[in-house]
Amino acid sequence: MSITLQDEEVIFGLPIDGEVLVGLTVVVDGDWSQLCRDLLGFTLPNDNKTLVGQRILISRLVEAIAAPLPHDATKMQIHQYARCYILALVGDKLFMDKSRDRVHLTFLDFIRNLRDLPQYSWGSGCLAWLYRELCRASEKGAS
Template sequence: MPEPHPLIIPILEEVGFSGVAKLIHLKVDHALITALVEIWRPKTHTFHFPTGECTITLEDVALQLGLRVDGLPVIGPTLYDWEEMCSTYLGIMPVKGESLIGSMIKLKWLRENMLELPEEPSQEQLDAHCRSYILGLIGGVLMPDKTGNKVHLMYLSLLINLRRTRRYSWGSACLAMLYREMCRATNVSSKTMGGCASLLQSWA
């Protein structure tokens, strides 16, 4: 994701995603991530170091990403008219089969088509731009899948009311996905890994 527009920075801070936005500059060290996956044990969800076991905790997530680790679960409906949802809440209309694949939207298209803000935007325009930006952070930094190029629009339903968005436990969802992806990555046939590699690297 690009740098956030200065006008949405206060909203990102209010919603609790300003810490995640700072991770866009972190270059992932693939050798370090691979080394950590090799000592990850799926049965215990811990890293086995010569000196003992340790793991990433919810406290680590809260301290490093500034995300809430208690509150409402990050779940939502998966059956919507996604074109209408995007048009209403993002201010942009994806094309089925091209930028909109099932219930997922391509991150590259989202970045290139975010609603542009005029010099004096309305609150509705600010919120729409901010939703697009946060959706990009979720799919590109916080909870990317192993393809790293799409984000599920289920998350958009949790961004409709940005004042309520902070009430969700984004930190625990991020950690749960990272655990799952590391367990999958221990499979010899797995060549890619999703999850928040930035969190894993900064923790290390």
């Protein structure tokens, strides 16, 4: 037996109807660091460890949400906090890769506007990602 789209919907409660999760894996204007600053609210260090290619450490996102928001938080701070939380959740539970410690920043484009989240077919995207990563993990020489 294999995991099906209905399993994604029932087990995870993810929508399977809606727009497809297809996006660019490169930033057209600027760079990933600028996108993180704008959408997540923190600046990435220049250590070549936090951000590798287009993937950010999930632990860095967890650090950003470790402290509660201040009582006088602005709407922008609340949205940045929510994006960090959602991106960490997406990378750790739904769209994990074999490293299990990073999440691809292409998902930032889908959570840019938090009101748009329900319009996407997260279940089908999750299932496609799972099969892609299973294929990569089963290749000869994969660790």
